[in-house]
Structure formats: C-alpha cells, structure tokens
Amino acid sequence: MTVSKLARKTVRELTPYQSARRLGGSGDIWLNANESPFANEYNIKCNRLNRYSTCQPEELIQAYADYANVKKEQVLTSRGADEGIELLIRTFCEPNQDSILYCPPTYGMYAISAETFDINTKTVPLTAEWQLDIATIRDNLDTVKLIFVCSPNNPTGNLINRQDIEALLDMATGKALVVVDEAYIDFCPEASTVDLLGQYPNLVILRTLSKAFALAGLRCGFTLANPEIIELLLKVIAPYPVPVPVTDIAVQALSPAGLAKTKFQVLDLSANRAYLQAGLGMLDGVTVYDGYGNYLLVKFPDADALFGSLWEHGIILRRSPIENCIRISIGNRDECEKTLAFIREQLNQN
Numbered sequence: 001m002t003v004s005k006l007a008r009k010t011v012r013e014l015t016p017y018q019s020a021r022r023l024g025g026s027g028d029i030w031l032n033a034n035e036s037p038f039a040n041e042y043n044i045k046c047n048r049l050n051r052y053s054t055c056q057p058e059e060l061i062q063a064y065a066d067y068a069n070v071k072k073e074q075v076l077t078s079r080g081a082d083e084g085i086e087l088l089i090r091t092f093c094e095p096n097q098d099s100i101l102y103c104p105p106t107y108g109m110y111a112i113s114a115e116t117f118d119i120n121t122k123t124v125p126l127t128a129e130w131q132l133d134i135a136t137i138r139d140n141l142d143t144v145k146l147i148f149v150c151s152p153n154n155p156t157g158n159l160i161n162r163q164d165i166e167a168l169l170d171m172a173t174g175k176a177l178v179v180v181d182e183a184y185i186d187f188c189p190e191a192s193t194v195d196l197l198g199q200y201p202n203l204v205i206l207r208t209l210s211k212a213f214a215l216a217g218l219r220c221g222f223t224l225a226n227p228e229i230i231e232l233l234l235k236v237i238a239p240y241p242v243p244v245p246v247t248d249i250a251v252q253a254l255s256p257a258g259l260a261k262t263k264f265q266v267l268d269l270s271a272n273r274a275y276l277q278a279g280l281g282m283l284d285g286v287t288v289y290d291g292y293g294n295y296l297l298v299k300f301p302d303a304d305a306l307f308g309s310l311w312e313h314g315i316i317l318r319r320s321p322i323e324n325c326i327r328i329s330i331g332n333r334d335e336c337e338k339t340l341a342f343i344r345e346q347l348n349q350n
C-alpha cells in the first residue's frame with residue numbers, strides 16, 4: 001500500500017497494544033481481560049442526543065469526587081484511564097526530548113502511548129519482590145517528566161509500598177509527576193494514595209470504572225490530581241470527550257445503590273479469588289502470587305503448554321510475559337471452578 005508510506009515513521013514502526021480482544025480466541029470462559037463477570041443493567045435517556053455533551057459533566061465529576069473523597073477541582077473524566085495516560089503524556093512531555101519512566105513488568109500502555117508521541121521511554125525493572133528500585137530510579141531521572149507506578153500492579157497483582165511512592169514523590173518534586181495507576185484500587189481501597197494529594201502537588205492518580213465497577217465497555221476513567229494539573233489537562237482534552245449516555249450510566253454506577261452493588265460484587269470476586277488461590281496453591285509445582293486486584297498471576301511448570309490446552313478447551317486466559325506465568329482474571333464461581341478443575345486435570349493432579 002503506497003499510502004502507508006505517508007504515515008509517520010513512528011507509527012509505521014509501532015507495534016500496537018496486544019489487547020485481549022485483539023488476541024482473539026473462542027470459548028465459553030473468558031478470564032483474559034480483567035473484566036467483571038457481572039453485566040449490570042442501566043437506564044439511558046436518549047432524548048437529548050441532538051446536543052453536545054458538557055466537557056466535564058458536573059454531576060459525574062461531583063459523584064466521583066464524593067466517591068474518591070477529593071474535591072471536584074481535583075477530578076478529570078476521560079475515555080477510560082487509557083485516555084488519562086495519553087493526556088498526561090501529551091500535556092507534560094516534549095516530543096524527542098522528554099521521557100517517561102516505568103517499571104516492568106507492568107501495564108503496557110504507558111510505553112505505547114509514549115512511543116506514539118515520540119516520547120522516550122526509560123525502564124527500571126521492579127525488584128525481585130516486585131517493588132520499586134528507588135536507587136536506580138533516582139539515578140535515571142534525567143529528562144523524565146512522568147513516572148508511572150501501577151498499584152495493584154498489572155500483571156503481578158501486588159501492591160507497591162507506600163513509603164516508596166512517597167520517596168519517589170519527594171525525589172521527583174519540581175522535576176516530574178508521579179502517576180499512580182489505581183485501576184484496581186476498588187478491590188483494596190485502603191491501599192489508595194489519594195490521601196497524599198494534599199501533600200504532593202506532583203501526584204496524579206488514575207482510576208477507572210472498567211474493573212470493579214464492571215463497566216469496561218462504557219469507557220469511563222478519571223484522573224485525580226491537584227487543580228493546577230487538571231487545568232493543564234483540560235487544555236489538551238477533546239472538546240466533548242464524554243458521550244451523554246456515558247454520563248447517565250456512570251452517575252447511576254456512582255449512586256448509593258450503584259456503590260452498594262459494586263461493594264457486594266467486589267466481595268463476591270474477592271471470595272472467588274481466594275477460592276482459586278487456595279485451589280491452585282494446593283497443586284504441586286504451581287506458585288500463586290498474592291493478588292489485590294480481580295486477577296491472579298500464577299506460575300506453572302510449563303505455562304505455554306497449559307495455556308494452549310486451556311485455549312483449545314475454550315478457557316481463554318492471558319499469557320504473561322513473565323516466565324511460565326499466566327494471568328487469570330477472576331470470573332464468577334462457576335468459571336473459577338471449571339478453570340481450576342481443568343488445570344488440575346491437565347497437571348494430572350485429580
């Protein structure tokens with residue numbers, strides 16, 4: 001195709017994010033995208049779609065501010081947390097000059113968003129305990145504008161030590177923003193760093209309704225930060241970023257009844273996670289890592305072979321880049337039981 005040559009060099013050479021959807025598969029049990037198994041019902045009013053939406057719908061911003069216990073000036077809503085990542089990069093990083101820093105193994109979109117805009121990426125791998133390597137990060141802050149920290153971390157599932165995040169915020173003061181990706185924090189709200197916002201003008205927190213709120217298809221996320229940062233992001237965001245029906249549904253999800261339902265579903269999924277963790281933990285040669293989100297990272301003797309047989313059998317999981325590890329999203333109890341039973345059978349440990 002000759003028009004391909006017209007695309008930016010960066011784009012021609014880019015490998016897009018291998019989302020669970022892009023990887024395909026077919027079957028009955030989908031535990032590969034950290035989606036919720038609960039399909040909740042919502043009402044939408046379609047009688048005012050002739051008008052543009054408000055850029056930042058007051059009702060939605062206020063509802064999330066109340067939920068997150070911050071002021072409404074500290075909240076920005078966008079098309080998923082993924083758009084929040086992109087807005088931060090476009091707002092704070094100068095192409096071909098500035099860098100982002102992140103700590104693999106972690107979420108893949110920080111690097112891809114940066115690459116799309118010709119922003120350098122620096123990586124400082126997590127330690128053997130999957131914690132931040134503070135000393136090495138300190139030595140690599142040159143040109144860094146954004147430091148991404150994911151907690152609970154995807155795909156490992158662990159929490160990042162709070163005192164390390166504070167150390168990072170201190171060392172980055174005046175130089176870089178620390179972006180804590182809390183996509184899974186609703187499964188362990190006590191671990192949030194949201195209370196540090198008042199103390200650190202360079203802290204940014206990413207949130208989403210895609211995981212615990214069971215609204216991955218809605219595409220609704222939030223960036224929490226000090227008003228100065230929110231104002232800057234608002235200069236860059238599209239004029240009408242939030243479709244009217246998205247606001248309607250998100251406000252229902254954040255109503256007292258919606259929040260009660262989410263709390264109940266989080267408890268249900270946590271029980272299923274404990275079930276799967278205990279069941280897999282009983283198998284010889286299998287290591288299950290402690291997980292705080294709606295997924296578990298599990299190490300098997302031969303992950304490729306097992307992943308393949310599960311796939312053939314219609315149980316679609318996610319192969320993690322970590323050696324011999326598979327990430328399993330927590331489904332409903334039936335899905336967890338079937339997955340555990342099949343794995344047990346494959347490993348000949350009935």
Ligand SMILES: *Cc1c(COP(=O)(O)O)cnc(C)c1O
Nearest residue numbers: 080081082107154183208210221
């Ligand atoms: C799922 C996920 C996101 C993206 O959330 P959306 O709101 O669906 O865009 C961001 N960060 C992490 C770590 C995730 O796992």
